[in-house]
């Protein structure tokens with residue numbers, strides 16, 4: 001099984017680039033940029049990664065992002081993630097970034113997007129890895145601030161395929177961002193949103209009905225509504241599930257309690273993703289391995305999950321077919 005997991009080409013659809021900041025790079029950038037971080041060494045950092053819910057993680061994740069200042073920093077961050085893609089056979093990736101985390105600190109939007117973009121161009125040239133960029137609005141901030149961010153993004157419309165919604169879910173429902181998502185849609189962006197990670201399934205309904213999203217990020221709380229499950233199945237709405245993340249943030253107490261196998265068996269369009277791999281103990285292959293070691297996941301399940309990742313990607317039908325053919329080839 002582990003052989004199969006490693007050899008299958010994959011797409012990753014739920015990855016926050018700031019969440020791929022490994023402690024080693026955090027220290028290097030802190031030193032270079034003269035930014036204070038509240039850790040004395042790498043071990044100290046790792047022991048701080050002990051979360052009880054989403055917010056306890058976000059506090060540490062935003063503090064870590066403070067070391068990112070220049071275009072080169074964003075290049076290095078993205079390039080390190082690309083090297084993990086090479087290792088894990090991720091051949092297509094759709095990367096989230098949180099511009100407001102950086103512009104709030106005075107880092108120009110341009111430095112962020114240009115650093116990421118240049119690393120992704122090199123990834124294509126050197127390894128043939130294809131990619132898209134999705135800009136997320138921080139939901140703990142206001143819709144007005146999201147509108148300002150969208151305005152800044154218009155200049156980079158050709159580089160950004162879609163918009164998303166992340167950060168503190170509880171108390172910040174999708175309805176808070178209805179108008180800005182409407183505007184993003186009119187501008188031609190694809191739409192995604194974190195929904196039903198910690199908050200209940202009503203957030204998933206809101207994301208579907210008020211934001212008109214193309215994919216749901218997480219969505220694991222849908223299992224509590226039979227009616228919603230049926231709808232998600234009928235529409236084959238993609239859910240980008242992040243198992244390690246759900247365990248680390250205590251959405252499920254243990255791996256054995258994770259519901260991905262039930263969601264998959266019901267016929268939902270599920271993919272496996274790493275979310276914030278530097279914080280959640282592993283990249284995409286490690287997520288698959290943990291599923292296999294803790295749940296009755298079969299080889300056919302793994303193949304379905306991987307195929308779903310390509311089917312749900314924001315790429316042309318031609319490229320989807322080409323990538324699905326590469327999956328078949330790897331199975332021969």
Ligand code: HPA
Nearest residue numbers: 016166167168194275276
């Ligand atoms: N949920 C919400 N916001 C986030 C996450 C997440 O899992 N990761 C990074 N920002």
Ligand code: ZN
Nearest residue numbers: 016166217275
């Ligand atoms: Zn996420």
